Amino acid sequence: MRDSKKQLGRIPFSVLDLSPIVDGGTATDSFRNTVDLARHAETWGYHRYWLAEHHNMPFIASSATSVVIGHVAANTSTIRVGSGGIMLPNHAPLVIAEQFGTLESLYPGRIDLGLGRAPGTDMRTARALRRDPHNGEDFPEQLAELRTYFAPSHATQQRVRAIPGENLNIPIWLLGSSEFSAQLAGQLGLPFAFASHFSPNYTLSALEMYRNSFQPSHVLDEPYAMVGLNVIAADTDTEARRLATTLQQQFLNLVRNVQLPLQPPVDNMDQLWNPYERQAVEQQLGATIAGSAKTVADKLAAFISRTQVDEIMVIAQIFDHKARLRSYEILADLAEL
Template sequence: MSNTPSIDQNKKLQDIKFSVLDLAPIVAGGTAADSFKNSLSLAQHAEKWGFNRYWLAEHHNMPGIASSATSVVIGHVAAGTQSIRVGSGGIMLPNHAPLMIAEQFGTLESLFPGRIDLGLGRAPGTDQLTAHALRRDRRSDGQDFPEQLEELRNYFKTSEAVGGRHVHAIPGEGLNIPIWLLGSSGFSAQLAGRLGLPFAFASHFSPDNTLPALDLYRRSFTPSEVLDKPYAMVGVNVIAADTEKEARRLATSMQQQFLNLIRNNPVPLQPPVESMDDLWSPYEEAALEQQLGSSIIGDQAAVTEKLQDFLDLTQADEMMVNAQIFDHQARLRSFQIVAEAVSMKK
């Protein structure tokens, strides 16, 4: 008999929550200041359209991503919105002392009570040279992530709950800040299950590992004071427009971004092109298909159908939508189409 908890096989898009992953893109010809203005604009629209949470991701030494000081940008977005949850997707914990993350997110939770999420990853979020610049003598390669996580979680508990201590996270101690584990493989899936924490999987760039990781999470799940049953969120790239042709054109910015990454040539997000055929080799096209294979590109009808197919496949409890689109207005329209798609009556 399977140890996997029972899941609802009849989920509809209206049955789950949808959220936003913002990689705070710096576009060609733009600045980080422009990116932060656009992030706040998108968050305000996402709140109005009914999205559940708005997460920003920690990346370093990336010319096309502005959210390296992730907790600062979270504060900027939370200050400009009213009710949407705001958090990290994620903080790369091995880059930081757990005490500092507890203090930062304790500060955010104190400023915006009941609205802050702390999503944690164990990758560096950058290249090895930059990881060394971030970590210096700590020699952390992510293998001590479970110990770092335990230390961080203890800082949020009261001193009495952990038997007394000399070092306190102020603010932070005694605050209830939801912690999520993020992953693109099985390590964090199993750890999240064992600890009874919610789990977010990076399907938007690791589609082949999605189902094995979700299965591992659900089979590993042990009820905790946080959750009595598994809660899994999946990331998905959605590039939507009023026509299929326009959506495919807009998606070439995302494709160029990944193409430059596999060429080890990160640059700002590039404007869309009519065709990628002159830009990639057959090998590169195949490599991108492997990484971006779960991306949903199309008009509202296609997006609705493909999102439902993805939900049928993953049985996710929540989906987090990413859209690397060059033009801000087109990006807003893409998220608006998703909002309309998931609220449509069946």
């Protein structure tokens, strides 16, 4: 375990929060818990705290992502706060430039802008967002437009200006669950974050694509890759595995197209799923790490060695807020943050 902890201690760890709405809870409860977790994460030494844009999902409260980012930043002091991510094709690039220009102006040097191209929802909701089903195809052009709004006014002939936003150095990350954004991030010399927490089978190929396509830029001299990972830690392996059944139920409901808040853990998932459903869920959650401190340390060290990532962003969809805090505390102790 000592060697594993040494491996964990060489990279930063961060938090990805969906502001989960649990069964019997409300969005108000979720935001209260988000602020509480963010404050603890800051105290424990986590590097950044990101929130994700999803829509029409009764177990996720962070749909108005920019608003929640501002709330978290206002209630913390030093931790970086950002989006993991904003689904850019859902928005006009100018609006995102203004929102994040406002956030950066309010909380200088603490804001990250992670961008994805998926809708973050179903197609019916995407249409309600006024999104063309095919407009993710022009993501590179939207990204280029967004970046011009952050440029100094003298560096562009663009008449439309983002105020605030113009001339602000807001780190832009590209997020992905396949090789498309990996290659684009590499070509543009931007940092890249891969969603291994729900697309584990493409992790290594996407990271390889990113590194092989990387071109140095004014942003980065060399590649910087972060991976999102489900990590659920508890005092025993048995308890961690039980806590993880909440996450398994979340993905089981997605497989079944059932919309429910986050469900409490159960003792036996075999009473809930059939063999096909189990295979589908386990395929999407194949990189999940759940266990005691020793189990988490060993498995995380092996993951870091295999992927050579520069940073890990941990997501822990745990029903009980105190158990969720404990999970992040155990990891912070392991990584000596």
